Amino acid sequence: MEIVLVGLNHRTAPVEVRERVSFTAEQSRRAAEELRARGILEETLVLSTCNRSEVYGVPPESSHESAGGLSSFLSEFHSVRPDILGVSLYHHYDQAAVRHLFRVAAGLDSMLLGEAEILGQVREAYRFAHEHGATGPVLNRLFQGALEAGKRVRTETDLGTRPMSVASAGVKLAERIFGKLSERKALVIGAGTISEQVVSNLRDRGIAQLHVMNRSRDRAEELAKQFGGEVVGWGEWETALKSPDVVVSSVSAEEAVLRREMVERTMVVRGNRALFLMDLGVPRNIDPSVAELYNVYVYNTDDLSEIVQQNRNARESEIPLAQGIVEEHVAKFLSWQASVELVGLVDALRTKMKEERAAFIRSRMEPMKHLTETDRAQVEKLMDEMLEKLLLEPAQRLRGEKELRRKIQNVEALRDLFLSNREKP
Amino acid sequence: MNHLFPILTALAYILSFGLYVRFLSTGKKLTGRLATLLLGLGLVAHYFALLERSRGLHTVPYHDLYGSMSLFGWLLALTYLGLELYHRQRSVGAFVLPFILVFFLAAHLAPADRLSPPAAHGATFAFHVTLSILAYAAFALSFVLSLIFLGEERLLRNHKVGDMVWRLPPLELLERMSQSSVLVGLVSIAIGTVLGFVWVDRLSSQYSFYDPKYVITLLVLALYALYFRLARTTAWRGGRASKLCIFNFVIVVLSFTVVNLYLSHSHRYF
Numbered sequence: 001m002e003i004v005l006v007g008l009n010h011r012t013a014p015v016e017v018r019e020r021v022s023f024t025a026e027q028s029r030r031a032a033e034e035l036r037a038r039g040i041l042e043e044t045l046v047l048s049t050c051n052r053s054e055v056y057g058v059p060p061e062s063s064h065e066s067a068g069g070l071s072s073f074l075s076e077f078h079s080v081r082p083d084i085l086g087v088s089l090y091h092h093y094d095q096a097a098v099r100h101l102f103r104v105a106a107g108l109d110s111m112l113l114g115e116a117e118i119l120g121q122v123r124e125a126y127r128f129a130h131e132h133g134a135t136g137p138v139l140n141r142l143f144q145g146a147l148e149a150g151k152r153v154r155t156e157t158d159l160g161t162r163p164m165s166v167a168s169a170g171v172k173l174a175e176r177i178f179g180k181l182s183e184r185k186a187l188v189i190g191a192g193t194i195s196e197q198v199v200s201n202l203r204d205r206g207i208a209q210l211h212v213m214n215r216s217r218d219r220a221e222e223l224a225k226q227f228g229g230e231v232v233g234w235g236e237w238e239t240a241l242k243s244p245d246v247v248v249s250s251v252s253a254e255e256a257v258l259r260r261e262m263v264e265r266t267m268v269v270r271g272n273r274a275l276f277l278m279d280l281g282v283p284r285n286i287d288p289s290v291a292e293l294y295n296v297y298v299y300n301t302d303d304l305s306e307i308v309q310q311n312r313n314a315r316e317s318e319i320p321l322a323q324g325i326v327e328e329h330v331a332k333f334l335s336w337q338a339s340v341e342l343v344g345l346v347d348a349l350r351t352k353m354k355e356e357r358a359a360f361i362r363s364r365m366e367p368m369k370h371l372t373e374t375d376r377a378q379v380e381k382l383m384d385e386m387l388e389k390l391l392l393e394p395a396q397r398l399r400g401e402k403e404l405r406r407k408i409q410n411v412e413a414l415r416d417l418f419l420s421n422r423e424k425p
Numbered sequence: 426m427n428h429l430f431p432i433l434t435a436l437a438y439i440l441s442f443g444l445y446v447r448f449l450s451t452g453k454k455l456t457g458r459l460a461t462l463l464l465g466l467g468l469v470a471h472y473f474a475l476l477e478r479s480r481g482l483h484t485v486p487y488h489d490l491y492g493s494m495s496l497f498g499w500l501l502a503l504t505y506l507g508l509e510l511y512h513r514q515r516s517v518g519a520f521v522l523p524f525i526l527v528f529f530l531a532a533h534l535a536p537a538d539r540l541s542p543p544a545a546h547g548a549t550f551a552f553h554v555t556l557s558i559l560a561y562a563a564f565a566l567s568f569v570l571s572l573i574f575l576g577e578e579r580l581l582r583n584h585k586v587g588d589m590v591w592r593l594p595p596l597e598l599l600e601r602m603s604q605s606s607v608l609v610g611l612v613s614i615a616i617g618t619v620l621g622f623v624w625v626d627r628l629s630s631q632y633s634f635y636d637p638k639y640v641i642t643l644l645v646l647a648l649y650a651l652y653f654r655l656a657r658t659t660a661w662r663g664g665r666a667s668k669l670c671i672f673n674f675v676i677v678v679l680s681f682t683v684v685n686l687y688l689s690h691s692h693r694y695f
Contacts, residue, residue, distance in 0.1 A: 179595035272660035295663045
């Protein structure tokens, strides 16, 4: 009942390799089927995201032996030369594989520490593999444990609660003023990459209405079309500033695009309804004195970068707590794994002892002609009782005592010791 | 007198306060739910403490300073709980619970009142007093919410976005909560005042219509109505409205202290 993991991620492979080794849903299903059909793995699960492709499995033989087969399979399946793939792949076995998966589910192994999406991706990969019959008791238990650990890390730590980019920090700050953005309007001035990131964040947070203003109308239309917004003509400030709650500006301009008197006039028209201004331009697009106006909140790139840095530090300070939760769940899984293996070992030992007992009685009772059949049956029964008594207590303790299971680190060694011909339970 | 219910009340409120503080610092949902649950249990125990005392002294809870303060604390807790459930927001619990606790505990330290009970009782009088105290509790809550608003607004304007800002309710929600609270207070004080005049009218031989308390109560009513109007629709929304709400509560405190103790003929503790 060993576990093997072979995969690559953003740390070990460049994007060119990652995109060649990624799996679509259909490819995941086919790969799992082939791996089991070829006898490389008994249980299989493929986890493929934009930052990682990993195959988890339970091999019929030793996990170290199957890892080689798995690497070759991946190379063949994706038609990538083994020497190219080989440098990017990592192999983890048993405890290390379990720990790796739990860290992945917790967001500790992500490119963006604590990102929320990975837990959903692990859940989806497990649901897909389970539905297609690719998983068995070991992977079921393993992935349920990983999801549990990931969920606990999300709810019990601050690892994923704070925004980690300037764009998301700005949008989250807007939520500190207005609450949910689903009934709010936004105006985005500029249509470059930064504007696009902010618009994407605003859309993710459910902004109700989006207007885009840009010097080049074509680019504004392109961005508006991409995110379901409307275009406002460049310079139509009176109209453009009347209704939005959030204004994001990221254009290249030598002078401030939004001057104090413009915003002052707008605030009168708006009846002093709160206005959140995000100035992401360098040089600044918004006159700094606008921040002095009543009910106007202005954040520039430096302000937001500082918040992101604070959040990064805060997230990093949560790592020990998250790791503690992961370790707790790793220990829980290993304890379950040990209990299954040890109980299997005791059963195998019982079978072996019964066989030994039968052979022993046959050879030793052969000369004892004076014993009747009833006497012989009685002796056999007594020996069976003694064997049961010898094995009952250890079996019960193995089932009931977690600490004892934890202490027995190497089940293989016990199997070698008591079952000389290495019978697998 | 049995001290079981007062002890249970104090314990529940203290634990609830601790959990609300923890919820504010960690954001754990379970902690927040437990804080609300304990506040609910505190309310029940507090109710029985008030009931038991009233039965023991054969009087209404607001007959003396102890009763008035304790009833005020109970109604403040009740209004807050209603507001928390209505707006699904428990981050401000850590700021409201100290007020509830102070009123509950201070009530126990207040000197025993040896004065005879008021000359008239009955349902009209009971509703008049209870609704008036409910109104003051709701105004106290809007005062706390306005203070939180100003604090959070200041942090956001000065770009001091620490842990606290991420946990507190959004500014607009704080405004809505404060307005809801003022609405409860306005309705209560309007009905309570009308009932008061009805009661005085019935006993016009004993009570004068010219009590400074009436003037200040009508002033409070007018000021909160003004706040309600300004905070919702005009250029005053936001910080200015919150400052007005705080000013209004200063008038409420004056009504409770200077007017009740030195100027009013018929109002002592409410």
